Amino acid sequence: MFEGILIAGFGGQGVLSTGQLLAYAGMKENKHVAWIPSYGPEMRGGTANCGVTISDRPISSPVVSEPTVLIAMNRPSLEKFEPAVVPSGLILVNSSLIHIKTKRSDVKTVYVPANDIAESLGNGKVANNIILGVLLELTGVVSTESVLEALKEVLPPKRHNLIPINQEALEKGRQLAREFKAS
Amino acid sequence: MAKVLMKGNEAIGEGAVRAGCRYFFGYPITPQSELPHYLAKRMPEVGGLYLQSESETAAANMVFGAAGAGARxxxxxxxxxxxxMQEGISYIAGAELPCVIVNMIRGGPGLGNIAPAQSDYFQAVKGGGHGDYRVICLAPASVQEIIDLMQDAFDLADKYRNPVMLLADGVLGQMMEPVELGEEKFVQPPEKPWAATGRKxxxxxxxxxxxxxxxxxxxxHNLKLAxxxxVISRxxxxxxxxxxxxxxxxIVAFGTSARVCKAVVDRARDEGMAVGLLRPITVWPYPTGVIKRIREKxxxxxxxxxxxGQMIxxxxxxxxxxxxxxxxxRAGGMMPVARDIFNEVKKLYNGGAEQ
Structure with a gap:
């Protein structure tokens, strides 16, 4: 198996930490993983992205130039990275903030109103884990259990009170994906 | 021992601490700033010293001073x-002092950019500063190898009383990979009877x-250095x-390029082409022995x-x-892509068969 996952959005949307969650979870499953952030001359409020590679073979380049999965948390990210996704790849669009459709017809696209769902759970900040839940259900790249394990390491101990709400978000995302698969 | 996920830059810092390094002098610059950041926190925990100098020139000369007093x-x-730093490195080499210098290469020349590159190869292995001297130069290709090589870097520096450079790039510095840190053991640096610690x-x-x-x-002095x-070359x-x-x-490639080339070799082998990779881990001394051994075959x-085109x-x-x-x-901060290298391999391989 091989997944090159590109996660992109505004700084503050949990883009980098979502990537780390995936990488930790993959590591716990003894897969080869690599995580790399964009580290250009970024500015506050600007875009942030990271690439996560999870594979059962050693990883050559950690740079995800041709993603099998794109998670677009905001519109500039979708517009910038959509063309790079491999044919028959997967694009997860945060439709709470992105009100356009993808131009690609050769990939699978799922629109997830992640911020709206997160707000309905009582914490808008878990939008990233709504989308992550969708990803887990649709690709099975790592198990939800591994992600929950990883949460304990990515979140500092003083933030462990946030684990239940993040777990809820992941479950909500998976449920959405199951509905999508059924439809 | 359990694996942890670590950034290359942090791994350099942790590897240095575990190798007994207790003094760090430096000045921030992307893409290696996580390393001083890490050591600013880590050095005080182990009774070491972290100091941000006023410039890189000053940092190199602080290293000169600490090395002269026998510090790792x-x-x-x-x-x-x-x-x-080159002036200081030349002085350190001239005075035969052990130290470790890390270069996480970015795109150049001049101010260039902060993207990953290998364009400081000449500077690292052919001199860089003035005078007739050499710097032992290690080129890791993974975060795990960074951890493993840091101990060797300090040991080689002490063994030969010579600066050792760790040569990597922005990708290796920024990426996170699982690493096994192993047991933390107390490292006693060797006796340094030459160190200037006061006449007492x-x-x-x-x-x-x-x-x-x-x-x-x-x-x-030059003959002695030569x-x-x-001996180091041998x-x-x-x-x-x-x-x-x-x-x-x-294929001959080092560091990040070698990672990409490994995938190229795998693909070539899948398609029945006898392609291999030689990855130098020391780029000075250069592994000429193995090339001489295989070149006829x-x-x-x-x-x-x-x-x-520098290592070439x-x-x-x-x-x-x-x-x-x-x-x-590829240059200027661009990464080579496995598919492009593969096409090059295919072209050359088939060309070779026709001859």
Whole structure:
């Protein structure tokens, strides 16, 4: 198996930490993983992205130039990275903030109103884990259990009170994906 | 022991601490700033000293001073900062002092950019500063190898009383990979009877110096250094071989480029082409021995670098004209893509078969 996952959005949307969650979870499953952030001359409020590679073979380049999965948390990210996704790849669009459709017809696209769902759970900040839940259900790249394990390491101990709400978000995302698969 | 996920830059810092390094002097620059950041926190925990200098020039000379007093000491920077350090590095080499210098290369020349590159190869292995000296130069290709090589870097520096450079790039510094840190063990650096630690009421005079004003004496000093470099060249060549045994086309690449080339070798093997990879781990001393050993058995070499062709000169020196040596490179902070290298391999491999 091989997944090159590109996660992109505004700084503050949990883009980098979502990537780390995936990488930790993959590591716990003894897969080869690599995580790399964009580290250009970024500015506050600007875009942030990271690439996560999870594979059962050693990883050559950690740079995800041709993603099998794109998670677009905001519109500039979708517009910038959509063309790079491999044919028959997967694009997860945060439709709470992105009100356009993808131009690609050769990939699978799922629109997830992640911020709206997160707000309905009582914490808008878990939008990233709504989308992550969708990803887990649709690709099975790592198990939800591994992600929950990883949460304990990515979140500092003083933030462990946030684990239940993040777990809820992941479950909500998976449920959405199951509905999508059924439809 | 359990694996942890670590950034390359942090791994350098942790590896240095575990190797007994207790002094760090440096000045921030992307893409290596996580390293001083990490050590600013870590050094006080182990009773060490972290100091942000006013410039890279100052950092190199602080390293000079600490090394002269016998400390295990390190500095780090990227391209432009390493250029500023060259005067100090030359003095340190001239005074025969051990230290570790990290260069996480970025796109150049000049201010360039902060993207990953391998364009400081010449600077690292051919001198950089003035005078006739050499710096032992290690080129890791993974975060785990960074951890493993940091101990060796300090040991080699002490063994030969010589600066050791860790040569990597922005990708290795920024990426996170699982690493096994192993048991933390107490490292006792070797005795340094030459260190200038004060005469302490009548002890022998110890002078750390790179000034030899009499040409006859300076020549003797150069001969002594050359002898040391010859020993290092003979004893310390390191490399990794990947499918070299029956390879007709051998790719030579180091660091991040070598990672990409491994995938190229896998794909070529899948398609029935006898392609192998030689990955130098020391780029000075250059692993010429292995190239001389295999050169008669292969059809051609392909050197892949993230620059416009620097290490290729060392490959050609080792091949000594026995076989064609080709080049593929990306520059200015661009990463080579496995598919493009593969196309190059295919072209060369088939061309080779026709001849």
């Amino acid at each position: 000491v390190m500095t780090s920077s990227s391209g432009p900062g390493i250029s500023l 009421k009548g002890g022998p005079k110890r002078l750390i110096n790179s000034l030899y004003i009499v040409p006859e004496e300076c020549e003797q 002898k040391k470099y010859a 004893e310390e060549q390191r490399w990794e071989e990947y499918h070299l045994d029956d390879a007709r086309l051998v 292969v059809d051609r070499f392909l050197v892949v670098e993230m620059n416009m 000169e060392d490959v050609r020196l080792a091949v000594e004209g026995a076989r064609p040596v080709h080049f593929y490179g």
